[in-house]
Amino acid sequence: MRVDEHPILDFKHKEKIAFSYNGKKMFGYVGDTIAAALVDNGVMQFSKSVIHERPRGFYCAIGNCGSCNMTVNGIENVKTCLTLLEENMIVESDKAEVIIND
Amino acid sequence: MIEKELVIIGGGPAGLSAAKVASEAGMKVALFERSFSLGGQLIKQTHKFFGSESQYARVRGIEIADILINETRKHDVEIFLNATVVGLYKDNIITVYQDEKYFKVKAKAIIIATGASEKFLAFENNDLPGIYGAGAVQTLMNIHGVLPGKEVVMVGSGNIGLIVSYQLIQAGVKVKALVEAAGHIGGYLVHASKLRRLGVDIITNTTVKRAVGNGKLERIVTVKLDDKWQEIEGSEEVIECDALCISVGLSPLHQLLSMGNANMLYVNELGGLVPIKTCDYETSIPHVYACGDVTGIEEASSAMVEGKIAGLMAAKHLGFIHPNYDSLEAELNQQLCVLRQGPCGEKIRCGLKKVGEIYD
Amino acid sequence: MIEKTGAATIELVKSKFPDKHVLVRPKAIIECYKEIPCNPCETSCPFDAIYIGSDINQIPRIDFNKCTGCGICAQACPGLAIMVAMIKDGKAYFKIPYELLPLPIVGERWSAANRYGDVLDKPCLIENVKKTKDRTTIVTVSIEQPYLYEFATIGSKL
Numbered sequence: 001m002r003v004d005e006h007p008i009l010d011f012k013h014k015e016k017i018a019f020s021y022n023g024k025k026m027f028g029y030v031g032d033t034i035a036a037a038l039v040d041n042g043v044m045q046f047s048k049s050v051i052h053e054r055p056r057g058f059y060c061a062i063g064n065c066g067s068c069n070m071t072v073n074g075i076e077n078v079k080t081c082l083t084l085l086e087e088n089m090i091v092e093s094d095k096a097e098v099i100i101n102d
Numbered sequence: 103m104i105e106k107e108l109v110i111i112g113g114g115p116a117g118l119s120a121a122k123v124a125s126e127a128g129m130k131v132a133l134f135e136r137s138f139s140l141g142g143q144l145i146k147q148t149h150k151f152f153g154s155e156s157q158y159a160r161v162r163g164i165e166i167a168d169i170l171i172n173e174t175r176k177h178d179v180e181i182f183l184n185a186t187v188v189g190l191y192k193d194n195i196i197t198v199y200q201d202e203k204y205f206k207v208k209a210k211a212i213i214i215a216t217g218a219s220e221k222f223l224a225f226e227n228n229d230l231p232g233i234y235g236a237g238a239v240q241t242l243m244n245i246h247g248v249l250p251g252k253e254v255v256m257v258g259s260g261n262i263g264l265i266v267s268y269q270l271i272q273a274g275v276k277v278k279a280l281v282e283a284a285g286h287i288g289g290y291l292v293h294a295s296k297l298r299r300l301g302v303d304i305i306t307n308t309t310v311k312r313a314v315g316n317g318k319l320e321r322i323v324t325v326k327l328d329d330k331w332q333e334i335e336g337s338e339e340v341i342e343c344d345a346l347c348i349s350v351g352l353s354p355l356h357q358l359l360s361m362g363n364a365n366m367l368y369v370n371e372l373g374g375l376v377p378i379k380t381c382d383y384e385t386s387i388p389h390v391y392a393c394g395d396v397t398g399i400e401e402a403s404s405a406m407v408e409g410k411i412a413g414l415m416a417a418k419h420l421g422f423i424h425p426n427y428d429s430l431e432a433e434l435n436q437q438l439c440v441l442r443q444g445p446c447g448e449k450i451r452c453g454l455k456k457v458g459e460i461y462d
Numbered sequence: 463m464i465e466k467t468g469a470a471t472i473e474l475v476k477s478k479f480p481d482k483h484v485l486v487r488p489k490a491i492i493e494c495y496k497e498i499p500c501n502p503c504e505t506s507c508p509f510d511a512i513y514i515g516s517d518i519n520q521i522p523r524i525d526f527n528k529c530t531g532c533g534i535c536a537q538a539c540p541g542l543a544i545m546v547a548m549i550k551d552g553k554a555y556f557k558i559p560y561e562l563l564p565l566p567i568v569g570e571r572w573s574a575a576n577r578y579g580d581v582l583d584k585p586c587l588i589e590n591v592k593k594t595k596d597r598t599t600i601v602t603v604s605i606e607q608p609y610l611y612e613f614a615t616i617g618s619k620l
Contacts, residue, residue, distance in 0.1 A: 001248065001249040001252075002247050002248060002249065003243060003247040003248075003249060003273045003274060004274060005563055006247075006272065006273060006563070007272055007561050007562055007563045007597060007599075008148045008162070008272065008561065008597050009148060009164075009244060009247070011247040031246070032246055032248075033246065036241075036242055036245075036246035036248045037248075039242060039248050039250070040246075040248045044231035044232060044317070044318040045231050045317065045318070046231070049229065054229055055229075055230070055231055055317055055318075056229055056231065057229075057230070057231025057232060057233065057234070057318070058231075058234065058238060058242075059233070059234060059235055059238060060219060060220055060235045060237070060238050061234075061235065061237065061238035061239075061241040061242060062137070062143075062219070062237065062238070062241065063136055063137065063186070064219040064220075064355070065219075065235075075202065081238075081241075082136065082137055082138065082184070083138075084138055149540065150502075150540035150596075150598075151540060152498060152499060152500035152540050152541070153499055153500060153501075153518070154499075154500075154501050154505075154518050155502075155505060159500060159501065159502045159505075159540065160502040160506070160538050160539075160540055160596075162596075162597075271562065272561060272562060272563075274563075285466065286465040286466055287465055287466065287468060290496065290498050290541060291464055291465070291468065291495050291496045292493070292494060292496075292498070292539075292541025292542070292543040293541065294464075294468030295464075295468050295469065295470065295493065295541075295543065295577065296541070296542050297468060298467060298468035298469045298577060298578060298579055299469070299575055299576070299577050299578070299579050299614040299615045300562075300575075300579055300615070301575065301578075301579030301580075302579065304466075304467060304468045306466050403499070440499065440516070440517060440518055440519075441499045441518075442499075443499070443517055443519050444497040444498065444499055444517070444519025444520075445496070445497050445519070446496075446497065446498055446499060446519070447499070447519070
């Protein structure tokens, strides 16, 4: 969902770009972070908690919380809130194996 | 190893202001910013700023960001974007992570202006997708033009909670309520009045008891609190909403300073762990300075002034005396005094006293 | 109670208004009830009618003799806390700062709201809409005079 019109800001019409999320084709705009494009496409769950696998959404948007980490073009643990979307990016929920030492 | 004269960590209001003044004093400045753009959180502040003219009062935060960024361009500050500083070591060495590579930088002086992060709140299901930091929602809607939901509840009535609620309405989102655990509004009353006259219910002595939803937020349950902050049984109420914004304060991003073994103190009034610093803003690590929210949570107006002082002092200690050193030093300290003088500054004055700074 | 609700009581509101006979000319009503570090109202006033002083935390004081009701302070105030009020022919006229969309159009009737956000019984008429470069639009409205101390903002188009 995008802002239609805004009393203070001008959201200039930007170029549409395609990317894939867990194999599904989606669209975002030049200048979007991956996370912003995903929220716009209705994606709410960004990752899962390590032990209980609870769904985690987008939380801080400035690179602190780690909730939005995903695998992007094969690279794991990418902060999608700080990474700009690029044409044909392959975005996947993180598959990094987590090793917990008790 | 790369060598630099002055390294500034963080490209928000404090870091950019420090870069400007240190450059004017004749230093070569390298600024490291983990995001893809400069400006820090200013780039999503669509409201006009408070303060006085010297802190750009009545100019919108987004425009202040442009002004500060242009200054760094004018002064030839070397900018590293998408560059996260992940380590601070002895002898003023930092490790930077950029483009999936790590590299080390050695500096004659370092200014840490890392800012702050949003605090979280403990309640059942507080990790449900749809629960956001208020600042995250501001990023989403004011930078990217993406809306977090259709019906939002805000938790916390500090300035961020009040301002973001108003900005949600400006972006076309319904704000169903603003809940505040304390018995009174925390932020500026003028911000609260703006919301109230648009019909937003500001509910004090109330907090979120639990979030409910299947895989994503569908509703919240609020509960009233008594004078001792205890839940009042039977006072639960359900509010349907698809987004919840948490705005319960910020805490300084102290990690680099802690890693560098700087003398730190936990000061509740300043938001968390802060460095003990001299009146020249130098931490206990020689030639490592700190300014802005990382030294205590305040408004961006103060962060800009602090940044200028840190830039002035870091330069002076290495023999770079700003052409207007004397007048600037006096004027900047006076500006901070004034910004912290009134009742709104009481908390910060109290906090700064604990780390040895007196504002009375 | 404003600290709890965000809405000023009628008594507080009245404390910021001059006597009614003064309002035959437009005057700025500065609804700044708490000391905050801020002074654009003072520095923007071309007539030196608003005084805060060197401690910018002081609550602004206005000299209604000097105020011309020009509305420059209403546009400058970062808290959108200033409006200009005037009484003429049994109607109260207000200039308010407005930062929402859609913008009203001259001649339209809009609902009016009080400081609690409650819709008033009578609507208001949009008299003038002045768009500005800094994106704070100044909207002039008129409403029946009894709503002088109640009117706070416009709601939606009727």
